[in-house]
Amino acid sequence: MSARKEFAAGAAAISPVLAAAVPIALLFGTLSVSKGLSVAETALMSMTVFAGALQFVAIDLWGDPAPLGLLAFTALVVNIRHVLMGASLGRSLGGFSPVQKYAGMFLLTDEGWAFAEQRARRGTLTPAFYFGSGLALWLTWNTGTLAGALLGASMGDPAAFGFDFAFTAVFIAILTGFWSNWRTGAVLLASGAVSALVKLAVPGAWYIMAGAAAGIVVAAVLHAQDDTPDETDRLMPS
Amino acid sequence: MALDPYNLLLIALVTAVTLATRLGGALIMARVQLGLSAKAAFEAMPVAVMTAVLAPAALTQGWPEALAAIIAVIVGLWAPMYVVLITGMVCVVLFRMWLP
Numbered sequence: 057m058s059a060r061k062e063f064a065a066g067a068a069a070i071s072p073v074l075a076a077a078v079p080i081a082l083l084f085g086t087l088s089v090s091k092g093l094s095v096a097e098t099a100l101m102s103m104t105v106f107a108g109a110l111q112f113v114a115i116d117l118w119g120d121p122a123p124l125g126l127l128a129f130t131a132l133v134v135n136i137r138h139v140l141m142g143a144s145l146g147r148s149l150g151g152f153s154p155v156q157k158y159a160g161m162f163l164l165t166d167e168g169w170a171f172a173e174q175r176a177r178r179g180t181l182t183p184a185f186y187f188g189s190g191l192a193l194w195l196t197w198n199t200g201t202l203a204g205a206l207l208g209a210s211m212g213d214p215a216a217f218g219f220d221f222a223f224t225a226v227f228i229a230i231l232t233g234f235w236s237n238w239r240t241g242a243v244l245l246a247s248g249a250v251s252a253l254v255k256l257a258v259p260g261a262w263y264i265m266a267g268a269a270a271g272i273v274v275a276a277v278l279h280a281q282d283d284t285p286d287e288t289d290r291l292m293p294s
Numbered sequence: 295m296a297l298d299p300y301n302l303l304l305i306a307l308v309t310a311v312t313l314a315t316r317l318g319g320a321l322i323m324a325r326v327q328l329g330l331s332a333k334a335a336f337e338a339m340p341v342a343v344m345t346a347v348l349a350p351a352a353l354t355q356g357w358p359e360a361l362a363a364i365i366a367v368i369v370g371l372w373a374p375m376y377v378v379l380i381t382g383m384v385c386v387v388l389f390r391m392w393l394p
Contacts, residue, residue: 142319
């Protein structure tokens with residue numbers, strides 16, 4: 057496929073996410089301005105940070121003066137999952153030049169990453185596909201943020217139409233697309249249970265790392281058992 | 295409307311931390327070789343990380359969100375993404391009307 061077609065395929069693949077991102081971006085712009093940031097600052101943050109979950113948390117913490125250390129630490133905790141995502145995706149970036157690889161990481165988001173992983177599993181992930189989906193989301197997020205900041209509080213409550221649930225629904229659709237066998241179910245159960253429990257018990261965003269670790273450990277253990285039946289048998293009391 | 299210097303500093307700081315986490319993974323992978331178990335662990339990463347991001351938001355907010363999420367999972371096993379998106383949103387609005 058030509059690069060142009062791949063670029064368009066990337067943008068088309070991520071289109072449900074774009075639809076879900078518009079109301080969220082509008083909401084972010086509105087909230088940010090209501091917290092005292094200017095329209096220019098709000099737009100700048102969306103352009104450079106480009107991480108929806110973190111931006112909402114950061115705006116929530118923003119005060120007068122905003123706590124610098126707490127913000128930096130929160131940014132690290134909320135986004136540390138990107139290290140795992142980047143590490144996982146790194147295995148599929150064989151067709152990327154070094155510049156494309158590291159420039160591409162700037163566009164790394166939960167959603168863009170999920171589509172890139174899916175693409176890599178079904179064939180080859182090309183730079184054009186990755187940048188097509190990444191730039192489409194970047195443009196949508198920033199246009200929406202700017203519009204929200206300009207429109208301000210004249211907008212309604214997105215929860216009234218279920219828009220606040222849009223990302224959850226899109227994520228579920230991506231997740232079910234990853235289903236392959238019972239091991240997927242085991243990973244899903246471990247991650248889901250541990251992350252939900254840690255979220256209830258521990259303040260902050262640690263639940264993401266805890267849940268991810270649980271799922272990863274379960275996957276490694278199940279694989280090891282599967283691969284070395286002899287050793288496992290020997291460990292059993294006879 | 296102005297750009298406040300302190301706010302700019304904060305935005306730059308958050309951007310820098312975010313960028314570091316984004317580059318971190320790719321930099322690590324450029325330097326390590328994987329064994330078999332580690333490979334299985336990496337294979338599971340997308341599902342594990344995504345579930346960990348998603349499950350608390352879906353399950354601990356309340357009954358309407360939890361039920362809508364479960365329905366979205368069932369629909370997601372066979373339907374395309376737009377169908378899951380619309381079903382989830384409709385369900386959550388309806389359940390919020392009917393459930394506590």
